[in-house]
Each structure stands twice: as C-alpha cells, then as structure tokens.
Amino acid sequence: MKIVKNIFVTVLLVGFISPFIILGYFLTLNYDISTLVDYKPSVTTRIYDQNGEKIANIFNEKHRYYATFEEIPPRIIEALVGIEDTTFFEHPGINVDAIFRAAIKVLKAGSAVEGASTITQQLVKNKLLTREKKLSRKIKEAIFALKLEHVLSKEQILERYLNEIYFGHSYYGIKTAADGYFHKNLDELTLKEMAVLVGLPKAPSAYAPTKNYEISMGRANRVISRMYVLGWIDETSYNKALLELPKVFDDTLTQNRAPFVVDEAVRIASSEGIEDIRTGGYEIYTTIDLRLQEAARESLHYAYDESLKRIQEHENSSSVPSDVNTSLLNGAIVSINPKTGDILALVGSYDYRISPYNRATQGRRQPGSAFKPFIYQVAIDLGYSGATELVDVARTYDYEKNGEEVKWQPSNYENNYKGLVSLREALVHSRNLATINLVNDIGLTQLLNEFKKFGIENLPPDLSIALGSISLSPLELAKYYTSFANGGIQVTPNLINHIEKNGNTVYVKKQESRFITEETQAFIMTTILKDVVSRGTGRNADVKGIELAGKTGTTNNNVDGWFAGYSPTIETVVWFGNDDNSPMYARETGGRIAGPAFARFYENVLKLYPQIQRKFDVPAGIIEVEMNGQKEYFSDISKPPRAEGVSDPQEELLF
Numbered sequence: 230m231k232i233v234k235n236i237f238v239t240v241l242l243v244g245f246i247s248p249f250i251i252l253g254y255f256l257t258l259n260y261d262i263s264t265l266v267d268y269k270p271s272v273t274t275r276i277y278d279q280n281g282e283k284i285a286n287i288f289n290e291k292h293r294y295y296a297t298f299e300e301i302p303p304r305i306i307e308a309l310v311g312i313e314d315t316t317f318f319e320h321p322g323i324n325v326d327a328i329f330r331a332a333i334k335v336l337k338a339g340s341a342v343e344g345a346s347t348i349t350q351q352l353v354k355n356k357l358l359t360r361e362k363k364l365s366r367k368i369k370e371a372i373f374a375l376k377l378e379h380v381l382s383k384e385q386i387l388e389r390y391l392n393e394i395y396f397g398h399s400y401y402g403i404k405t406a407a408d409g410y411f412h413k414n415l416d417e418l419t420l421k422e423m424a425v426l427v428g429l430p431k432a433p434s435a436y437a438p439t440k441n442y443e444i445s446m447g448r449a450n451r452v453i454s455r456m457y458v459l460g461w462i463d464e465t466s467y468n469k470a471l472l473e474l475p476k477v478f479d480d481t482l483t484q485n486r487a488p489f490v491v492d493e494a495v496r497i498a499s500s501e502g503i504e505d506i507r508t509g510g511y512e513i514y515t516t517i518d519l520r521l522q523e524a525a526r527e528s529l530h531y532a533y534d535e536s537l538k539r540i541q542e543h544e545n546s547s548s549v550p551s552d553v554n555t556s557l558l559n560g561a562i563v564s565i566n567p568k569t570g571d572i573l574a575l576v577g578s579y580d581y582r583i584s585p586y587n588r589a590t591q592g593r594r595q596p597g598s599a600f601k602p603f604i605y606q607v608a609i610d611l612g613y614s615g616a617t618e619l620v621d622v623a624r625t626y627d628y629e630k631n632g633e634e635v636k637w638q639p640s641n642y643e644n645n646y647k648g649l650v651s652l653r654e655a656l657v658h659s660r661n662l663a664t665i666n667l668v669n670d671i672g673l674t675q676l677l678n679e680f681k682k683f684g685i686e687n688l689p690p691d692l693s694i695a696l697g698s699i700s701l702s703p704l705e706l707a708k709y710y711t712s713f714a715n716g717g718i719q720v721t722p723n724l725i726n727h728i729e730k731n732g733n734t735v736y737v738k739k740q741e742s743r744f745i746t747e748e749t750q751a752f753i754m755t756t757i758l759k760d761v762v763s764r765g766t767g768r769n770a771d772v773k774g775i776e777l778a779g780k781t782g783t784t785n786n787n788v789d790g791w792f793a794g795y796s797p798t799i800e801t802v803v804w805f806g807n808d809d810n811s812p813m814y815a816r817e818t819g820g821r822i823a824g825p826a827f828a829r830f831y832e833n834v835l836k837l838y839p840q841i842q843r844k845f846d847v848p849a850g851i852i853e854v855e856m857n858g859q860k861e862y863f864s865d866i867s868k869p870p871r872a873e874g875v876s877d878p879q880e881e882l883l884f
Contacts, residue, residue: 272510296404322378397433424449516571524833525574532826557807561588567714599782600697614867615653657765714795717751749864769824781819792823
C-alpha cells in the first residue's frame with residue numbers, strides 16, 4: 230500500500246513539474262525578434278505618369294505597399310480587433326484562456342490542432358515561425374509574443390501586423406489589398422470593404438473576393454455583426470454595411486500599362502545608383518502621358534497592320550511572290566515635348582509580349598534622308614535660304630577604300646535629276662544629288678565642324694553623310710530634332726521627372742540644353758519641313774487641322790523606314806524595319822510605312838487634346854515673301870536675293 234502511495238505521489242509530482250521543465254527548456258532557446266522590432270519589409274515601387282496615374286508596380290517576390298499606423302483608419306483597427314482579438318489592448322501578448330482551450334483541444338483530439346491566437350501571436354507565426362500545428366510551436370509562439378509586447382507598443386504591433394499579413398491574390402499588407410481589390414486608398418474604404426479586408430487573413434484563399442465573392446461577403450458580414458454586438462457601430466451603419474455589395478477588381482499584380490516605359494525607368498534608376506528599386510518602396514514619377522502612350526501604341530499597331538495588308542495584297546495579285554519575311558518586321562515610336570525634353574510616349578516594339586527589346590532606345594539604325602535636315606540647317610545658318618539654288622545633277626566620286634580605288638555614283642530615289650533646284654524643293658522632295666552637291670558646296674570639313682554644335686557623334690568623314698549613313702536610335706534622333714522643333718535650342722530627353730522614397734525626393738531630372746541656332750533660322754527649317762508634309766515625301770503624315778513639319782527617311786533597299794517630325798508642341802519619331810537588317814517589302818518607304826503611324830498619332834492627339842496649339846508661332850525677324858506662287862521665308866542671316874547697287878529699301882527684293 231505504501232508503494233502504491235509513493236508511486237501515486239511521484240506521478241503527481243512529475244505531472245506537476247513537467248510543464249515547468251518543458252517551459253524552462255523552451256525559455257533557454259534563442260528568441261530573436263529583431264526582424265519585427267527593426268521591421269523593414271520589401272516594399273513595392275510604384276511608377277506614375279505625369280498626371281499621377283499609376284503605370285505599374287514593380288517588386289521582387291512580395292507585392293506590398295507600406296502603411297504607417299497613422300494612415301490606417303480607426304475603423305479598420307476596430308474591425309480587426311473585434312473579429313480577431315477583442316482583448317488585444319488588455320492582454321500582454323497571449324490570452325491565457327485561449328491557450329488552455331487550445332491545450333484541451335489537443336488532448337481531446339489526440340493530435341495537434343490549431344488553437345485561438347492573439348493578433349501578436351499571429352504576427353509572430355507569420356514572420357518568425359512556421360505554420361505547423363504542434364504544441365512546441367504554440368509554446369514558442371507564446372514566448373515570442375510576450376517578448377514582442379515587452380518591446381513594441383500595441384500600435385507598433387498593429388502596424389506590423391497589417392503590413393505583414395497575407396490578404397490573398399498575392400497581396401501583402403492591407404494597403405496593397407485595398408488598392409488591388411477596390412482601387413482605393415485606405416481612407417476611401419467603406420465599412421463593408423474594411424470588413425472584407427480584415428476578414429481575409431483567417432483564410433486568404435477561401436475568403437478572397439476575386440475567387441469566392443459570396444463567401445467573402447458572408448465573412449465580412451460576420452465582422453460587421455461582431456462590431457455591432459460589441460456596440461462599436463450603430464444600427465444604421467450595421468444595416469447599410471450588410472446590404473452593400475462592393476465592386477471588386479481582379480487585376481494583375483504589376484498592373485503594367487506601359488512595359489517599355491517601366492523597363493527604361495528601372496534602367497535609369499539603376500544607373501543613378503538606386504540598387505533596391507524593386508524592394509525599396511520608391512515612387513517614380515515619369516514624364517509619360519498614359520493617354521498619349523496608348524495613342525502611340527495604337528498608331529504603331531495601325532501602321533504595322535496596314536503594311537502587312539499591302540504585302541498580302543501584293544502576294545495575292547502577283548504571280549511572283551516576294552521573299553520578304555514579315556515575321557521580322559517591327560517598329561518603334563517615341564514622342565517628346567521638344568521644349569522640356571519630357572518623353573510623352575515610348576513604345577519599343579509592335580508587341581512587348583513577343584519582343585521586349587526596346588528599339589526606341591536600344592535599336593540603332595541608319596536614318597537615311599531623315600538626317601538631311603541637319604545638313605540643310607547648317608546651310609541655312611551659313612546664310613543659305615529656301616530660295617538658294619542647288620545643283621541637282623549626277624556625279625561620279627572616286628575615293629580609296631581599303632587600299633583600292635572605288636567609284637561612287639549616287640542617284641535620286643526617282644532616278645532622275647532637275648539640273649537646278651531650290652534648297653526648299655531639294656529637301657521637300659528629298660533630292661539625294663542636290664544634297665550631296667550641297668555638302669560639296671559647304672565643304673565636308675566645314676560641315677563636320679559645324680555638326681559639332683549638334684553633339685552628334687561617330688559621323689562618317691565622307692560624303693555618305695549626305696545620305697544619313699550614321700546609326701541612331703529613335704530617341705537619339707528625337708533629341709537632335711528638338712533643334713528644329715524648339716526654335717534652335719536642343720534639349721536632352723528625360724523619362725523620369727523625380728523619384729521619392731518615404732516622402733523624400735531622391736532624384737530629380739536634369740534639364741540639359743544647348744544652343745544650336747537662332748530662332749529665325751530654325752523657323753525657316755520648320756517652314757521647309759512643313760512643305761515636306763503638305764506636298765513632299767511626307768504627304769502620308771499630313772493631318773487636317775494641325776500644322777506638322779517633318780522628314781521621311783528610307784535607307785538603301787528599304788531596310789529602314791523613318792518619319793521624324795513635330796507639331797507646335799509635340800515631336801514624334803517613328804521607325805520601321807526588319808530586325809535582322811534585311812530589306813522590307815520593296816514599296817515600304819519611310820513615307821509609306823512610318824508616315825501613316827505619325828499621322829495616326831496626331832489624329833489621336835487632336836481627339837485627346839482638342840485645345841492643343843495647332844499653328845507654329847512666327848518669330849520676330851522673319852521676312853515672308855511670295856515667290857513663284859508660294860511663300861518663302863528670309864531673315865537677317867538668310868537674306869532675300871538682292872540686285873547689285875539698289876539702295877531703295879522698297880526696291881530691294883527682285884525675283
């Protein structure tokens with residue numbers, strides 16, 4: 230009997246002290262809570278257009294917007310505490326009653342089951358522990374929670390919880406979920422929308438409103454009912470919230486509306502030394518206008534599809550099929566504000582999903598005749614005018630290449646020559662021979678020296694420069710064209726206006742410009758390029774209701790097709806070609822394939838911004854004269870023709 234009594238006492242004693250031994254064991258373990266104390270989660274970077282519209286989210290693994298406690302509406306806190314942890318503000322991190330209930334469930338079930346946890350314990354479980362249902366994990370969870378509550382305030386714990394917890398649909402944090410599901414800021418949410426969000430962490434997949442709308446609304450109604458029972462909302466609010474059926478959006482996570490812009494913005498930010506661009510929670514404000522971005526994309530598609538139609542029609546009507554591989558055809562378009570350099574639209578290929586290579590910024594191709602305006606601008610700056618006569622005749626040039634004598638016999642696109650042609654007509658109709666002879670007249674050495682003011686690099690030191698034998702990207706060509714579009718002042722394009730992080734500006738665009746020529750001289754060029762569009766090689770780029778100036782460009786064998794031009798306020802460059810530098814379809818010149826994309830874009834511009842400036846301003850110092858039925862323009866530098874010995878100013882102009 231005494232032995233039995235001793236055994237009973239021993240068992241009782243072991244049973245009594247065992248929990249303390251187990252607890253002591255767990256207390257000896259290392260409990261590092263530094264990741265929650267010094268909480269620095271990865272945060273999504275957002276990219277915006279110039280009007281504050283979101284272009285995209287960029288992140289590495291977790292899509293998360295961070296919300297400070299001050300940003301979180303009190304109603305969200307009430308809803309969360311009401312449904313998850315009513316005694317949150319009273320307990321020290323654990324709810325003793327809940328722990329005993331969980332222990333009893335384990336004993337009854339004979340296996341590990343999930344017990345009730347405080348908000349602090351849920352935060353610990355999600356950030357510091359696994360989700361395994363074991364008693365040992367529950368003990369660790371409780372100890373972690375106690376330590377955390379000793380270091381952090383209740384408000385700090387709630388802030389971390391609402392930023393760390395998963396809300397379904399790959400949304401981390403309540404601010405992310407509010408934006409993703411409802412397209413709203415936290416302070417714009419209705420009570421029902423708040424209830425939907427705080428009800429999600431319990432079972433994010435099951436309660437996700439994008440997957441199970443009715444179940445999600447039912448869960449939200451339980452949250453609302455709990456708040457009503459606790460007396461935290463009145464009956465009117467309760468009834469209104471129960472009946473509400475909020476609109477839910479099922480977006481992609483990136484919400485990427487302009488992938489070429491996003492890629493370029495990330496590249497620029499990285500080049501500026503921002504290494505954590507995908508995790509640092511930056512806000513990148515670009516110069517892009519999303520409406521013009523979409524207009525540019527649609528315009529490129531339009532011209533691309535029209536080209537394929539022409540090729541198909543040729544194939545159907547011709548007995549000799551062409552050997553053009555249309556799968557290689559691609560294009561790019563870039564549009565900028567020529568006064569500020571702000572890039573308004575940037576599209577680097579026909580379809581980003583097929584080819585994310587950005588031809589607008591990375592593709593370097595020969596501009597052909599689209600380069601001629603720079604030569605003609607040099608001539609105008611030297612005193613030539615649109616009325617100056619140029620020689621348009623064929624010549625043979627002998628030069629040495631790789632130790633051998635080579636003959637070069639350039640020709641006009643039309644395979645004819647005019648003899649004498651005005652400078653205006655030579656550029657309007659893109660006369661190659663007149664341009665080459667103009668280069669000869671100026672002198673190649675002087676021309677190359679004058680070109681230094683444009684900042685154009687790697688110019689060929691021979692007469693082929695007259696035909697645009699230099700490689701440029703569409704964006705580079707757009708930069709140089711601002712010399713005409715901006716009244717003689719060249720500006721460097723910018724894609725990013727500024728970058729912020731936590732309300733602090735970490736990057737601001739650099740405004741760079743250089744003087745090229747007098748405003749009058751640039752305007753004379755504009756008048757010639759206007760004629761290119763209205764009656765020259767660029768007629769397919771013409772748009773009724775707005776003045777446009779520009780130049781076509783087509784390289785040998787129709788390898789490249791360009792149109793570079795501008796309105797009084799917007800400049801645009803379009804390029805088309807095959808990616809392997811093989812010839813396009815024989816009839817696809819710059820005017821034929823790129824011109825329609827340019828025109829389509831400005832038609833869209835007029836629809837989007839009907840109030841836009843439609844006519845070019847005429848600067849002071851311009852002399853307008855009627856010559857042979859058309860207008861010609863002169864200045865103090867590009868003087869009108871005069872007869873020798875005439876002193877009467879009223880008799881100076883002789884034609």
